[in-house]
Amino acid sequence: MLKKTQQKDMGIIMLTLMFTVIVLSVYVVGDPTGAALTNLSTSQKAATTPDFGNHSKGAIHTIRLGATQQDTKWKAYVGNVTSAFVLDDADDYSIYQWTINSFTGQVYITRNSSVTWSNVGCAVAANKETEDTTNSHTSTAEDSLNSTFVLQAHKQFYVGATDITANNCFSIATNINDTAQTPSGTQPFTEVLLWDSDGKMIYTTFVESDVSGYRNVTGQDTYDFQAIVPESGSAGDPAFTYYFYLELTSS
Incomplete structure (x- = not known):
């Protein structure tokens, strides 16, 4: 009983970085674009x-x-998204720009600085084990990637022109108001595992619209996204560098 009590108490988010993600250029049908980050706080x-x-x-x-x-x-990222849609040339000169206040889409977080988006699909079980090995995690441990992303409950979405079928990728749903969600595919802050042709995991979460997040102490702690990503399991290793991409559609 002691062991189960201890296990239940373990595994809280290590680090929360709250920031705004800004997308400068998004096309209606195209690949995700790199996001600019503004780090607002660390807790x-x-x-x-x-x-x-x-x-x-x-x-x-x-x-x-x-x-x-x-x-x-592990570490976590939560925050909000602002967006401007533009018609730009190759030198980033704009002929017209739209400030978008209502949009849907995905936030992609990966250790790969260059992604071949046309070759992205759902991560399979073997990919999870590969990621655990890369991260020095034991795949059978309760807090490994393999043991954390178990269910397949998420909505259908597109990565560029690639259709990701509903309930086909491993996924989780992060907490709301300090309370665990039961993944069903319809709740906010669902996170999905994708895999690219370069052998890198892409941690994908859907863009919400000012939804109450993991803490709602004041009733005003709302976010557009929440995600957890793994860190090295080897003591003394430096923190992983992650790259952020956005894919948005006006709604």
Whole structure:
């Protein structure tokens, strides 16, 4: 029972970076575009003050210990999206620009600085295990990528011109108001695993419109996206660099 209690308490988001993602150029039918980032804040769980005991001498005391510990094998990104649609030439000169306040689409997060978007599809089980190995995660561990992204519950969407069929990719749904969601494919903040031809995982989440996020303390903590991405499981390794892409459609 002690082991199960400890396991239940483990695995909280390591790091939350709140930022605005700005897309400067999006085409109605085309590949995702690189996003500009503005880092607004970083939040990390503080160390917990330990409990203590002053028990009688000459006795055996049976106790149960529990802790909620940061999982340094993961980090999270939450934030909002702003967008301008343009008609640009190859030198980024615009003939016309639209400020878009209502749009749908996806945020793509990957360690690949150049993605062949025409060769992107759902990640399969073997891809998850490859990613775990690359990240020094044990695939059978409860907090591995393989054990985290288990269900296949998401809506249909397009990556450029590639149709991603509903409920075909491994996915999760991140928390709302500090409460776990049961993935069904319809709830906000669903995250999907894609895989590209260069052997890189693409962590994909759908763009929402000011939805209450993982914390809703003031009733105004709304975001357009939430996502978790893995970090190296080897102590002392530097943090991974991730690249952000957006694909938006006006609505």
